[in-house]
Amino acid sequence: MSLTSKLFYAVSALVLFHSGFSSYEFHHLLKLNPPHNAQSASVITDLPKDIKYEVYVGLLLFILGVFTSFEKLQYLPIENNDGMIISQGNYLKEIALNKATNVNNLVGSNPNGEVIFSPSFVDVHAKRKITREWASNNEKKEK
Amino acid sequence: MSKNLVREKLLTIMNTKVYTQFNPEQLVELENELEIYLKSGDSGLTEGNYFFLMEMIFYVLVYLNQDVDAQVIYNTLRDRLGESSYKMVIMRATLLQINGDDKGAIEYLENLLKDDLEYETDFVTYVSIAKKLIAIKTSSKDLNQEAVLKELVALTDKFPLDAELWWYTGEIYFEMGQFEKSRYCLEQVLCITPFNYTCFARLSETLYYEALRSKKQGKLELLDKALKNALRSVELSELYLKGWALVNVISRELGRGNKNDLVKLSESKLKEISTKSNTKDKITAELILNKI
Numbered sequence: 176m177s178l179t180s181k182l183f184y185a186v187s188a189l190v191l192f193h194s195g196f197s198s199y200e201f202h203h204l205l206k207l208n209p210p211h212n213a214q215s216a217s218v219i220t221d222l223p224k225d226i227k228y229e230v231y232v233g234l235l236l237f238i239l240g241v242f243t244s245f246e247k248l249q250y251l252p253i254e255n256n257d258g259m260i261i262s263q264g265n266y267l268k269e270i271a272l273n274k275a276t277n278v279n280n281l282v283g284s285n286p287n288g289e290v291i292f293s294p295s296f297v298d299v300h301a302k303r304k305i306t307r308e309w310a311s312n313n314e315k316k317e318k
Numbered sequence: 319m320s321k322n323l324v325r326e327k328l329l330t331i332m333n334t335k336v337y338t339q340f341n342p343e344q345l346v347e348l349e350n351e352l353e354i355y356l357k358s359g360d361s362g363l364t365e366g367n368y369f370f371l372m373e374m375i376f377y378v379l380v381y382l383n384q385d386v387d388a389q390v391i392y393n394t395l396r397d398r399l400g401e402s403s404y405k406m407v408i409m410r411a412t413l414l415q416i417n418g419d420d421k422g423a424i425e426y427l428e429n430l431l432k433d434d435l436e437y438e439t440d441f442v443t444y445v446s447i448a449k450k451l452i453a454i455k456t457s458s459k460d461l462n463q464e465a466v467l468k469e470l471v472a473l474t475d476k477f478p479l480d481a482e483l484w485w486y487t488g489e490i491y492f493e494m495g496q497f498e499k500s501r502y503c504l505e506q507v508l509c510i511t512p513f514n515y516t517c518f519a520r521l522s523e524t525l526y527y528e529a530l531r532s533k534k535q536g537k538l539e540l541l542d543k544a545l546k547n548a549l550r551s552v553e554l555s556e557l558y559l560k561g562w563a564l565v566n567v568i569s570r571e572l573g574r575g576n577k578n579d580l581v582k583l584s585e586s587k588l589k590e591i592s593t594k595s596n597t598k599d600k601i602t603a604e605l606i607l608n609k610i
Contacts (some may be wrong), residue, residue, distance in 0.1 A: 290482045296486050302380075
């Protein structure tokens with residue numbers, strides 16, 4: 176969350192709290208000093224405009240806070256380990272499937288890997304042999 | 319680097335099981351990254367995902383010949399979760415395998431299948447253990463390719479909704495050059511996972527090879543089917559390299575020249591992939607473009 180959005184949230188919370196407190200005070204005073212006749216009652220019992228406007232401003236600031244809290248979506252590539260961060264410049268994920276899968280192509284992952292890599296049928300001995308050979312080759316190179 | 323990004327990356331590797339395809343160097347890097355990440359204590363990691371990551375570390379350690387560490391991970395998980403879960407059973411069988419006791423692993427799994435699981439209704443457990451059993455038998459050279467196929471087909475009869483089983487069967491048929499049977503298996507995978515664009519491309523590839531082998535009359539029909547499947551794969555994933563490469567190759571095989579819309583479109587998409595996609599795809603796309 177960016178600093179701007181945090182600022183918006185804080186100010187909007189203060190403004191909304193203040194408008195709520197003002198409304199409470201207004202109603203409390205109204206209870207202590209009830210209007211004497213019906214004509215003045217309809218005018219006085221309405222919430223003052225400044226409190227209403229304060230609520231609107233508070234809500235507006237809150238919405239701005241939500242919008243500015245969005246950050247560009249970022250990803251790390253699956254096979255590279257150099258710390259390079261990838262971004263498409265989008266704030267939200269794509270909805271259409273053909274566009275949404277572009278993220279997978281970009282980071283180099285396959286969402287159907289559980290099926291197509293046949294993980295249940297991995298030949299453990301073959302895998303370990305390849306690793307052993309790689310390790311012994313590395314040792315030879317170091318020598 | 320944000321922990322969220324690392325977490326997402328590791329969970330993607332775990333979910334897509336891509337670590338089973340990693341080379342030794344990548345496995346070592348993954349092991350280091352996992353170790354650092356888990357030591358750093360990420361509050362955003364759920365308990366379930368933590369155990370899944372532990373399972374992944376177990377297999378990475380097994381592939382890296384770090385048997386003692388793998389045993390420690392297994393013991394930790396066993397103490398916490400017990401031994402009854404099928405994942406734990408498969409891990410135990412793997413440990414038996416790496417300790418040189420393939421027969422013991424086969425016996426252990428066969429007994430489980432015969433004694434309890436045959437009469438239980440938990441199909442996930444049964445099929446997962448049965449798949450592991452076939453894998454062990456294959457790697458210990460207990461079964462030849464045809465015997466493996468026989469076991470796989472029997473298992474697909476019993477569990478027709480397991481996509482991985484159909485895919486693997488299809489791959490074996492493909493290796494044997496039985497494209498028609500391989501095609502049938504891939505079609506079954508598509509019935510179970512209809513948005514599997516990789517499978518559409520594989521089906522297209524199978525049809526393409528079948529077309530190259532067949533006589534003139536059937537060839538055009540098969541190529542047409544192959545093209546449609548390749549197009550379906552890129553319809554599901556806009557920048558899928560294999561899909562566009564197949565569209566290009568098959569269109570040319572169909573006798574369409576450079577001015578054809580599909581050929582032009584596939585070339586432009588391959589150019590886009592060579593600038594936009596991941597490093598591996600970029601290089602491959604460039605190579606394909608150079609050859610074209």
